Amino acid sequence: MAGDAKTMNLRLHVWRQTSVKDEGRFEEYAAKGVSPGMSFLEMLDVVNEELITTGKQPLAFDHDCREGICGACGVMINGNAHGPQGATTTCQLHMRSFSDGDELWIEPWRARAFPVLRDLMVDRSAFDRIIAAGGYASVRTGSARDANEILIPKQNADSAMDAAACIGCAACVAACPNASAALFTAAKVTHLAELPQGQPERMRRVVRMVDQMDIEGFGHCTNHRECEAACPKQISVAVIAQMNRDYLRAKLIAPADNENAGSGG
Amino acid sequence: MELKSNAPTGPIETRWDRHRFGMKLVNPANKRKYKVIVVGTGLAGASAAATLAELGYNVDAFCYQDSPRRAHSIAAQGGINAAKNYQNDGDSIYRLFYDTVKGGDFRARESNVYRLAQISVQIIDQCVAQGVPFAREYSGLLDNRSFGGSQVSRTFYARGQTGQQLLLGAYQALEKMIDAGGVKMFPRREMLDLIVVDGRARGIVTRNMVDGTMEIHMADAVCLATGGYGNVFYLSTNAKGCNVTASWRAHRRGALFANPCYTQIHPTCIPVHGDYQSKLTLMSESLRNDGRVWVPKNKDDVGKKPGSIPEEDRDYYLERMYPSFGNLAPRDISSRGAKTVCDEGRGVGPGGLGVYLDFADAIKRVGKAKIAERYGNLFEMYEQITAENPYEVPMRIYPAVHYTMGGLWVDYNLQSTIPGLFVLGEANFSDHGANRLGASALMQGLADGYFVIPATIGNYLASEGGGKLYEKRPGVDHAEAIKVRDEVSARLDKLLHSKKPTRTPASFHRELGKLLWDNCGMGRTAKRLEAALARIPALRQEFWDTILVPGTGEELNQTLEHAGRVADFLEFAELLCKDALHREESCGGHFREEHQVEEGPEKGEAQRNDELFQYVAAWEWKGADAPQVLHKEALDFEHVKPSQRSYK
Numbered sequence: 001m002a003g004d005a006k007t008m009n010l011r012l013h014v015w016r017q018t019s020v021k022d023e024g025r026f027e028e029y030a031a032k033g034v035s036p037g038m039s040f041l042e043m044l045d046v047v048n049e050e051l052i053t054t055g056k057q058p059l060a061f062d063h064d065c066r067e068g069i070c071g072a073c074g075v076m077i078n079g080n081a082h083g084p085q086g087a088t089t090t091c092q093l094h095m096r097s098f099s100d101g102d103e104l105w106i107e108p109w110r111a112r113a114f115p116v117l118r119d120l121m122v123d124r125s126a127f128d129r130i131i132a133a134g135g136y137a138s139v140r141t142g143s144a145r146d147a148n149e150i151l152i153p154k155q156n157a158d159s160a161m162d163a164a165a166c167i168g169c170a171a172c173v174a175a176c177p178n179a180s181a182a183l184f185t186a187a188k189v190t191h192l193a194e195l196p197q198g199q200p201e202r203m204r205r206v207v208r209m210v211d212q213m214d215i216e217g218f219g220h221c222t223n224h225r226e227c228e229a230a231c232p233k234q235i236s237v238a239v240i241a242q243m244n245r246d247y248l249r250a251k252l253i254a255p256a257d258n259e260n261a262g263s264g265g
Numbered sequence: 266m267e268l269k270s271n272a273p274t275g276p277i278e279t280r281w282d283r284h285r286f287g288m289k290l291v292n293p294a295n296k297r298k299y300k301v302i303v304v305g306t307g308l309a310g311a312s313a314a315a316t317l318a319e320l321g322y323n324v325d326a327f328c329y330q331d332s333p334r335r336a337h338s339i340a341a342q343g344g345i346n347a348a349k350n351y352q353n354d355g356d357s358i359y360r361l362f363y364d365t366v367k368g369g370d371f372r373a374r375e376s377n378v379y380r381l382a383q384i385s386v387q388i389i390d391q392c393v394a395q396g397v398p399f400a401r402e403y404s405g406l407l408d409n410r411s412f413g414g415s416q417v418s419r420t421f422y423a424r425g426q427t428g429q430q431l432l433l434g435a436y437q438a439l440e441k442m443i444d445a446g447g448v449k450m451f452p453r454r455e456m457l458d459l460i461v462v463d464g465r466a467r468g469i470v471t472r473n474m475v476d477g478t479m480e481i482h483m484a485d486a487v488c489l490a491t492g493g494y495g496n497v498f499y500l501s502t503n504a505k506g507c508n509v510t511a512s513w514r515a516h517r518r519g520a521l522f523a524n525p526c527y528t529q530i531h532p533t534c535i536p537v538h539g540d541y542q543s544k545l546t547l548m549s550e551s552l553r554n555d556g557r558v559w560v561p562k563n564k565d566d567v568g569k570k571p572g573s574i575p576e577e578d579r580d581y582y583l584e585r586m587y588p589s590f591g592n593l594a595p596r597d598i599s600s601r602g603a604k605t606v607c608d609e610g611r612g613v614g615p616g617g618l619g620v621y622l623d624f625a626d627a628i629k630r631v632g633k634a635k636i637a638e639r640y641g642n643l644f645e646m647y648e649q650i651t652a653e654n655p656y657e658v659p660m661r662i663y664p665a666v667h668y669t670m671g672g673l674w675v676d677y678n679l680q681s682t683i684p685g686l687f688v689l690g691e692a693n694f695s696d697h698g699a700n701r702l703g704a705s706a707l708m709q710g711l712a713d714g715y716f717v718i719p720a721t722i723g724n725y726l727a728s729e730g731g732g733k734l735y736e737k738r739p740g741v742d743h744a745e746a747i748k749v750r751d752e753v754s755a756r757l758d759k760l761l762h763s764k765k766p767t768r769t770p771a772s773f774h775r776e777l778g779k780l781l782w783d784n785c786g787m788g789r790t791a792k793r794l795e796a797a798l799a800r801i802p803a804l805r806q807e808f809w810d811t812i813l814v815p816g817t818g819e820e821l822n823q824t825l826e827h828a829g830r831v832a833d834f835l836e837f838a839e840l841l842c843k844d845a846l847h848r849e850e851s852c853g854g855h856f857r858e859e860h861q862v863e864e865g866p867e868k869g870e871a872q873r874n875d876e877l878f879q880y881v882a883a884w885e886w887k888g889a890d891a892p893q894v895l896h897k898e899a900l901d902f903e904h905v906k907p908s909q910r911s912y913k
Contacts, residue, residue, distance in 0.1 A: 019476075019820065035539055039650075042541050045771070052769045052824055057815050060823055062331060064504040066544045068646060069429055070335040092649045117475055118821040121331075125452065128332050132444040136437035137396040141316040141715050142387070144394035148351060151405030161398040161423060164430060168334055197396040 007033045008100035012047065014059055015107045020115050020123075026105070036096035040083060041066060041073060043095055061120040068092040068232065071167030074174070075120045076107040081171035081230040089169060089232040109170055111179035113217040124170050126216035127184060133212035134205035135188040137197045150196055160194035163187045165233040172227035172235075178219030183227035185213050186243035187235050193246060203250035210247050268521070268883055268898040271676040272376035277362075277904055281380040284677070285720050289727035296321030298735040299726055300484040302469055304456045304511055306333030306439065308432055308707055309690025310490030312714030315438035318447030320719055325482055326439065327451045327471060329506055329826075334436040337492060337504040338710060341428025342549035342643065343412060344420035345392075345707040347385035352409050356417040358382045363905050365705060368414045368595055369670070369698020370853035370873065371907040372524070372881075374900065376677060377695050381705075384712040389421055391715055395434040399423050412703040413550050414595035414912075420704045425549055425642045431707055435714070454480070455826065456511045457753045459487065459518045459686065460746050462739050465729070466515075466686035470750045472757075474826060477819040479750050481741040485734040486685045486722055489515060490714065493669035493691040495528065497834045497841065498786070499778020501666035502534060502547040508830035509837045512673050512692055520681040521883040521896060523674035523694035525837070526845035529701055529854045530787050531667030532599035535650055535660075536619040545665040546650060548622070549643055550703045553592045555627035555636060556660070558583050558599070560611040560620050567613050571621055571659050582606055590912040597700045597854050597871075598912060600664035604787050605869075607663075614661045623659035664787060668706060670697045670854060671844075674883040674898075678721035679713060682883075684729065687722060689713040694881065699853025757818045759809065760828045766813035770828040773808050777831070777838055780804070785842050790858045794846040798839065805835040840893060844882055847895065850874035867909055875907050 010031040017024030029051075034043050041063050048058035063073040068089040075090055077083035083093045098104070106120065114122040152160075164187070172183035189206050192198030198205070221240055228237045273280040291299070299322050303314040306328040314326040328336060348361040361382040366373060393399065393407070399421050400408040409418040423430040442448045453474040460468035460483070468483035491511035495501040516522045533548045561567055562580045582602055584591040594602070603620050606612065613619045628636055633656060637644070644655045651661075672694040679687045679695070690710040697705065730737055739746065784797035808831070816822045851860040851871035860872040881898040 035541065037538050038541055039543070042543050045543055046541055049769055049771060052813060052815055053767075055766075055813075055815055058824060060821055064330060064335055064506050065337060065340045066505060067340055067546050068649075069340050069426065070330070070337070070504060072330060072335050087645075088649060092646070094649065094652070096652060121821070124331055128334070128440060128443075128450075128452075131334075131437060132440040136441045137394070138441060139391070139394040139438075140319055141312075141391060141438075141719070144387070144390035147349070147389045147393040147399075148406050150393060152401055153405050154401045154403050157398055157401040160396075161400075161430075164398050164423075164433065165426065167429070168332065191398065192396050195396050195398065197394060 007035050008095065008098065008102070010034055010098065010101070011103045013103070013105045014119070016119055017116050019118060024116065034095050036094065038095045039066070039091055040093040040095065041091050059120060060118040063091055066091040069167060071169040074109060074169045074171055076109065076174060078105050081109070081175040082232055086229070087232055087234050089167070109174035111173045111218070113179065113181070114170065114173065124168070126218070127168050127170065127181070129216060130181065130185055130209055130212045131188060134201065134208040135192070137192055138201060152195060156194050160191050163194065163235060163239050164191040166235055167233055169232060171230040171232060173218065175226040175230035176219065177224055177226065178222060180221045181213050181216070181218040182221035182240045182243070183231065183235055183237065185209050186239040189243045189246060190239040193242060202246065206243060206246040207250045210243070266682070266885065266896055268674065268896055269676060270374060270898060271678055272374055273677070277375065277379045280376050281383060288720060288724035291723045291727045293321055297323065299323065300325065300735070300738070301722065302482055302484040302487045303327070303490060304469065304488065305336065305490035305492060305692070306436070307336035307338035307490060307492060307690060308435055308710030309714040310336070310488070311432065311435035311439045312711050313488055313490060313689055313718045314448050315435060315442050316715050316719045317722065318442035318445070324442070324448040325451065325484065326448050327454045327456060329453065329455045329474065331452055333439055333450060333452065334433060336432065337507055338432045338707065339429045340504065341707055342425045342547065343551040344410065344422035344427045344704040345388070345431060346412070346419050346702070346704040347389045347421060347708065348382050348419060349386055349389060351407060352418045354417045356419050358386070360417065361385060361419065364415050365696070365702060366698070366902070366905040367910060368700055368702040370700050370871070370910055371698065371875070371879070371902060371905070372527070372852055372900065373696055373698030375902060375904055380717070381696050381709060381712050384716045385708050387716060388708060388711045392431055392434050395438065397423065397430045397434045410551060410554060411593065413553060413593050413599070414702040422551070425551070425640060428707060431711065435711070456491070456514070457829065458514045458749050460749050461518050461683060462743060462745050465684045467739055468746055470753050475821055477817070477822065479754055481746045481750055483739055483741055483743070483746065485726060485738055486687065488687045488689055488718060488722070489673065489692050490689040491692045493672065494525070494837060495666045495669050497777070497838055498666040498781050499774050500537065500542065500545050500782070502531060502545050505544060508833065510830055510833045513833040513837050515673060515681065515683070515686060517886050519683045519886070520686055521674040521885050522671070522840060523881050523883040524671035524699070524844065525841045525884070526848055526855045527670035527699045527853060528666060529596060529668040529670060530600040530664045532596055532603055532664050533622060533662045534665035534667070535647065536614055536663040538615060546646070547665070547667060548647060548660065548662060550596070552622060552640060552643060555639065556592065556622040556624050557581055557626060558592050558620055558622055560606045560613060564610045567611060567617065571613070571623070580606070580611070587912045594912045595700060595702060597856070600787060601856060603664050619661040619663045621659035622662045624655060625659070628656065668701055670694065670699060670701055674881065678724065679717055680721070680725065685725065687718060689718055699855055757825065757829065760812055760825060760832065761814050761818060763810060763812045765811050768811045769813055770824060770831045773804070773812070774827070774831045774834070777804060777834060781838055781841070785845050788856050788858050789845050791846060794842050797842045798846065801835065801839045801842065808832065808835055840884055843893070844884065848878060848882065850878045852878070862909070866913065867911065870909070873907070879907070
């Protein structure tokens with residue numbers, strides 16, 4: 001950081017698209033004097049400032065917290081979701097991961113379920129609808145018992161947390177050749193399945209969420225494991241196995257549960 | 266205007282219970298006739314929207330992000346306080362109340378703070394029931410840690426992602442109610458004005474950020490949960506989109522703005538490293554549990570490798586200055602400590618604006634694995650940004666703007682000075698006084714949303730308009746609604762067509778931020794505040810004359826969004842400085858260099874002036890060409906007697 005005196009020049013090919021209806025195309029831009037200590041998004045900021053001052057439309061991209069936790073940002077960089085560095089969101093990717101003279105192809109997430117709104121921004125509301133289908137433990141505010149009355153073994157709490165760390169960025173979908181949302185959906189299913197609080201609605205939840213995933217137009221998981229490699233929070237594909245197991249059980253063994261469980265919610 | 270806090274009196278332990286019992290209820294069959302607007306879906310907004318819908322109200326919820334799950338509450342790392350006393354270390358509701366009033370430097374309402382401490386207990390129960398994966402001990406019980414400004418371990422946490430997990434809990438409850446039809450969610454919408462009809466808040470004007478459509482939404486009450494104004498400084502730990510627009514527009518429509526000068530500078534952030542820098546990153550305060558803060562004793566050593574500086578040449582200044590709290594001194598005090606040693610020329614790293622946060626001793630004591638378990642994700646984040654490994658070399662940190670205690674003035678019911686306009690979470694001013702203790706923001710957001718507003722909004726709806734506000738709800742074609750919408754459109758049009766469009770919103774934002782950081786930052790003086798007050802109107806004029814926004818208003822236009830927010834920051838900044846200038850004392854996050862303790866063991870500490878300033882400063886908008894008018898709400902301290910805050 002201190003010794004980042006050397007700057008780089010890069011050639012960017014960025015996907016431009018004015019709206020959902022537009023066909024879209026790559027356009028070329030020069031990113032000059034890029035410092036290795038810059039974040040990837042700060043590099044785009046600099047390009048955008050120049051575009052705006054010359055009266056051109058800047059590159060539209062989603063971003064907010066810029067510390068890798070809100071899940072708003074995310075682009076494909078040379079075919080890699082969130083770029084070349086593992087376990088990193090686009091906003092936390094720094095330009096020291098690149099070299100002078102590099103050529104970067106920057107694209108939005110590509111999936112049928114994610115229409116491109118403009119340039120690098122997509123509509124990920126399908127994810128919200130998957131959560132709305134069952135990604136919760138129904139509890140009426142004010143009706144909870146004392147927190148320490150529910151004992152949860154540390155290992156279960158830890159593995160629930162591992163799954164709950166998902167930030168909903170959708171890199172998993174973008175990385176998957178089938179554009180499957182299995183990792184995202186399974187992370188929430190597993191988070192709640194690991195905990196006693198998640199048991200009453202467990203069967204109903206997994207069926208509703210998986211069905212919603214299909215309705216939204218996501219593909220099926222065929223074990224490419226690209227999602228795990230792209231996930232900035234390193235969520236393991238083991239959660240998908242957990243989801244499939246619960247789904248099968250709900251459909252084959254416990255269909256009654258799936259009808260009745262959680263119907264009070 | 267008389268400011269009525271509506272805070273109950275009598276025994277403090279039963280104030281909230283008695284107040285709740287005294288409030289009118291809306292019967293279940295009538296609740297579905299009402300509509301409530303909730304703006305913002307962070308902890309306060311999401312929990313409010315979910316709970317109000319659960320009660321049976323129709324809720325329209327709005328956020329500027331693409332999903333309600335992304336509000337900036339998500340970035341809170343360290344934890345949430347609750348007076349559970351699970352550690353049996355002497356905690357109680359009264360102690361949390363006491364710590365919060367004292368931590369706020371005696372500038373908060375006692376009744377509000379007591380209620381917050383009471384509700385803290387229920388919040389943990391609620392969140393655990395929802396499946397929030399808090400850290401556990403091997404026994405299966407909940408784990409706690411300690412946090413700045415407190416001598417007990419009352420902080421509940423989920424690794425370094427507590428805000429994320431609490432927000433996902435609230436978000437999931439919200440999605441459940443969206444699925445059930447109780448909440449209609451409007452993402453990618455920005456509230457650009459408030460609609461007041463017959464003296465009551467009745468609706469909002471929003472812009473659909475995808476296609477630019479201007480929308481009018483009408484309801485029976487409006488809740489703002491739109492966060493703080495830290496981004497007025499440009500560089501802060503807030504998300505890039507955080508802004509003051511919703512609060513500021515409500516202020517211009519008649520809601521008083523309270524204590525804007527109370528801004529919190531967080532002591533542990535990654536230092537600034539370049540002109541292109543777009544935001545600052547916080548390193549959780551929880552790191553101070555195990556990290557030791559130091560700088561070299563001698564100026565000559567600042568350029569040396571930290572490992573090569575022997576123990577006796579290091580100044581662990583927090584441990585030296587505050588032996589009983591040490592590295593866990595409250596935020597305002599720790600930040601000023603860092604500023605002091607850097608001003609003395611002993612700061613480390615580029616520009617001399619940094620201090621070390623060293624884990625070597627902790628790693629020696631408990632082992633690397635234990636430290637990794639506690640802070641692993643924070644260490645990774647630090648390394649990603651700085652390319653330095655904190656397991657091997659000490660972190661470098663420096664204070665940064667993080668939270669704002671000031672906000673729209675609200676009474677005990679969280680109602681602003683506009684009837685029907687309620688303000689929740691960081692957007693209001695109510696609970697933290699002049700300084701917020703760590704792990705208390707999450708507590709306040711959820712207290713307001715899950716437990717306070719559901720009770721108080723019912724009283725408003727049942728009492729106003731003969732209990733039939735819904736019958737008189739104005740339509741979207743009401744003349745006032747159309748007028749407000751047209752004003753908003755005209756303003757956007759002005760941004761798109763300035764006289765000499767040459768400067769970008771970001772360049773104005775940066776300039777304003779630097780002006781405020783230099784003149785209204787960690788240390789303030791009358792002279793510098795006056796200089797800022799002289800410059801801001803000129804900068805604002807320059808903004809409107811030369812602002813450059815490409816494209817149109819009828820499309821997705823992020824430059825236009827930013828320009829609108831900067832325009833409001835340029836108005837708000839003036840009030841911030843004005844409030845800081847008027848408050849001739851130092852308290853909490855507001856440090857006036859003219860007012861410090863001059864001698865004795867507390868030399869150099871903030872010097873309050875209770876005789877003249879023991880009040881809430883609430884400012885009233887009087888039009889663009891008239892100065893704001895100051896109203897005062899006197900503060901009484903029956904239980905925690907104001908004293909010099911000492912953490913020595």
